[in-house]
Amino acid sequence: DGGITQSPKYLFRKEGQNVTLSCEQNLNHDAMYWYRQDPGQGLRLIYYSQIVNDFQKGDIAEGYSVSREKKESFPLTVTSAQKNPTAFYLCASLPGVSYNEQFFGPGTRLTVL
Amino acid sequence: QKEVEQDPGPLSVPEGAIVSLNCTYSNSAFQYFMWYRQYSRKGPELLMYTYSSGNKEDGRFTAQVDKSSKYISLFIRDSQPSDSATYLCAMSPTGANSKLTFGKGITLSVRP
Numbered sequence: 451d452g453g454i455t456q457s458p459k460y461l462f463r464k465e466g467q468n469v470t471l472s473c474e475q476n477l478n479h480d481a482m483y484w485y486r487q488d489p490g491q492g493l494r495l496i497y498y499s500q501i502v503n504d505f506q507k508g509d510i511a512e513g514y515s516v517s518r519e520k521k522e523s524f525p526l527t528v529t530s531a532q533k534n535p536t537a538f539y540l541c542a543s544l545p546g547v548s549y550n551e552q553f554f555g556p557g558t559r560l561t562v563l
Numbered sequence: 564q565k566e567v568e569q570d571p572g573p574l575s576v577p578e579g580a581i582v583s584l585n586c587t588y589s590n591s592a593f594q595y596f597m598w599y600r601q602y603s604r605k606g607p608e609l610l611m612y613t614y615s616s617g618n619k620e621d622g623r624f625t626a627q628v629d630k631s632s633k634y635i636s637l638f639i640r641d642s643q644p645s646d647s648a649t650y651l652c653a654m655s656p657t658g659a660n661s662k663l664t665f666g667k668g669i670t671l672s673v674r675p
Contacts, residue, residue, distance in 0.1 A: 454606075492567070492651065492665035493607075508662070540606055550595040550655050552663060554606035 453477065454555035456541050461560045463528070463535070471526045471558045473541030481544035482524035483552060486510060486537045493540065499524055528560065536562045566590050569652055569666030577674050582639040586652035586666045589633065593654040593664075596628050598637045601649045601668065610650075611637060642673045 454475045463469045473482065481500045485493040495508030499518040513532025518524050528535045538559050542552040569586045576582055584598075595614055599607035611626035613619045613635075619626045625638040635654075639646055652666040 456606075490571075490667060492569075492667040493653075493663075495662060498662065538604075550663075551597055551609050551612045553609065554599075556606045557604070559604070 454541060454543055454553060456539075456555040456558050458558060459556070461558055463560065463562050465562055466530045468527055468529050469560065471528065471539055471541075471560070473524045473526065473555060475522055475541075475543045475555075477543060477545070477553070478521070479543035479553075480521070480546045482518070483542040483544070484508075484514070484516065484524070484526045485540040485542065487540060487557075488537050496526065496539075535560055566664050567652065567654060567666045570669050571667065572669035573672060574669060575672045575674060576642055578642060578644060580642050580673070582642050582646070582671060582673075584637040584639075584650050584652075584669055584671070586635050586654075587633055588635075588654060588664075590654075590656065590664070591630075591633070592656035594657045595655045596626070596635050597653040597663070598624075598626055599651040599653060601651060603648075607651055639671075642671075644673045644675050647672050 457472045483498040484496040487493050494510050496514050497516040499505035502521050505518050515527045540557045541555040544552050567588045598611040600610045601607040613626050616628045616630045623640045627636040649668045649670045651668040653663045655663050
C-alpha cells in the first residue's frame with residue numbers, strides 16, 4: 451500500500467532542543483517537500499528536494515535543516531534557532547518533473563514546552 | 564497584495580446546500596490550479612486539479628478557473644456533513660516541479 455508516512459504524530463520538545471521529524475514515501479516520487487501550517491494560515495514552504503543529495507530553501511528555512519540521502523526519505527530537523535517552532539508540519543511528494551500536484555503525509559504536530 | 568487570497572470563513576451551511584468556495588490571485592504566470600481538502604489534524608488530500616481556464620467536474624465537485632479575472636472556484640453540490648473540512652486552494656506557474664502557493668484555507672461546516 452503506497453503512501454507517505456510521517457512520524458511521530460505528536461512530538462513535544464523542550465526549548466533549546468533540536469528535534470527531527472521523519473518523512474518516508476514508498477511512491478518512488480522524485481521530489482519531496484516540507485511545509486509548516488499554523489492556525490488560520492496557509493501552508494508555508496520550509497525546504498524542498500527535487501533529487502537525492504540535493505535540496506533548496508523554501509520561504510521560511512531559517513532554523514530548520516534537512517537531508518536527502520535516500521530517495522524515499524526526507525527528514526526535517528527543527529533546531530533551537532527556530533524561534534517559534536510549535537506548529538503542524540506536513541511532508542509532501544511529487545511524482546516527477548512533469549507533475550504539479552503534490553501528495554501529502556498525515557502530518558506531525560510539534561509542541562514546544 | 565498577497566499572491567493568493569482566499570475567503571477567510573468560516574462557512575456554515577445546511578445539508579444539501581450548494582457551496583461556493585473562491586480564491587483570487589495576482590500572479591498571471593499561474594497555470595495549474597488545485598483544491599485540497601483537509602480534515603482536522605490530518606494532511607491535505609488533493610480534491611481537484613485543473614490546468615488553465617475552464618471547468619472540471621468530478622461527482623458533486625466542480626472546479627472553475629477564470630484566468631482573465633484571476634479567479635478560481637470550487638462548487639460542492641448536495642453538500643454532506645462529511646464535506647465538513649478545511650479547503651485550501653493552491654496554484655503554480657508553468658514549468659515542471661513548480662512550487663505551490665497556497666491560500667490560507669476556509670473551514671466549511673455542513674449542518675445535518
